[in-house]
Amino acid sequence: MVATLLHEIPLQGGDVTDGVVRVGDTVRRPASSSTPAVHALLRHLEAAGFAGAPRVVGMDGLGREILTYVPGSTGLRLESVSEEALAGLAVLVREYHDATAGFPLTLEGWEGGSNDDKSPEIIGHCDLTPENVVFREGQPVALIDFDLARPTTRLFDIVTTLRHWAPIADPVDRPPLLRNLDVGARLRLFCDAYGVHPRDRRRLLDLARTRFHRSYGAMRTRAATGGNWAKMWAGGAGQRIRRAAAWLDVHEDELYAHLV
Template sequence: MPLPDVETQLLGGTANRGLVVRVGDTVRRPLRPSSMATHALLEHLERVGFEGAPRLLGIDVQGREVLSYLPGETVTSPYPDWSMTDKALDSVAHLLREYHEAVADFRPVGLTWAEPVPSAYVTGLISHNDPNLDNVVFRDGVAVALIDFDLAGPGSPLWDVATAVRLWAPLRPDADIHDVRRGRSLTRLRRFADAYGLTDTDRLRLVDAAADNHIWCMAYVRHGAESGHPWFHQRWTTGEAELTNRTNEWFTRTADALRQALLH
């Protein structure tokens, strides 16, 4: 008689915390109203040969989506030293560029996506919208795959770069950076834009896009908290609201310095 499948809870995330498990070489995740759209996206990425995303394998008997498990490491606190290096930062930028190239000709019709991004940053490309530290898989210190496409939807390369660099630089007050990145936000901002190969036009808009992305992301967290989601509520009420205000003020205060750091 075969042994029952062993489910191992996977760490990271907020919206689905405690609900994502590994079973053998697969990952099981809850379905969402936008699942049909994200499944179409994953199927497109498989068709074009993009290796940096999980494969959709179906729906299990419990009604969960089944994805291929991507071996490697994600970055969760306390952050390992290798994850804070320039090598790791560059590789995230390269991976994001490769994803955008792979998804450039994906033209979905009639699909329902998750949180819409501000219209100023919608160009027709389906962006990931959440390349957070724990949504990137690394091997040997190099980013090789994106996971958790729950927030994917119509956006732009600029919006994804703004999301990524805001989190990976990171773009926030130095007093709120508690690792080796403290004091290097401007340097890492410039490095990420260079590694990605951001256009001159998008460089001029990147600082505003990052500030707008912070407002968008924190509104999503606040809404989750107000809707009674336990993990969003915990996050919002244990310092996130105060950090949000400090970061918004920081963006206003340092906008010129951030723009100067991006100049060639």
């Protein structure tokens, strides 16, 4: 008998979505209220010729979204914290932002509104953690998990990315691979590789502070809904944000000197 049933292989790495599985060359993920908007975005990226995101295949009989599986690895490794990798990530994020051009910046359909007070410029990914960037041979090649995507500013998405990758975090909360990095130099490197406007470089640390404040509130609200958010909150997510904000206050002048 020919085996026609494909195995479902659970994919780990994310904190949030239960039931993400690989089936052959595809990934199946539970759909959410933002799935139609995300699919429209992914199709737009495909039409724009942006290769660094999964393609939409459709929906399966269980109501799950079907995306293409992007070969490579996710999560922090020695090679993914190199300066070359960080510069590559900045270029990839820049290409992604540029590829969203022309996509409507209306707020309906997304998981939430823009987190920046300035008018939206692009559709931000808004969750570029190491688990949501696929690497091959030491270089980032794709962004995955667009569940938190929404219209926002370029700088907001950059700040979110740097929170994880510079990282803007208290050393006690950093993964060992990121503990002893020169954060100011990495902020500068990312901004140079992306081509961040001087006006935005001056605003970057202020926006990071605003973001900490808002994500603390947003996380606490989500935690009240239970599930994995509640687990993350119970695991100290709020305290990590508080410590990161305090670390930023202490190091702000030194970081600013690298940026401008």
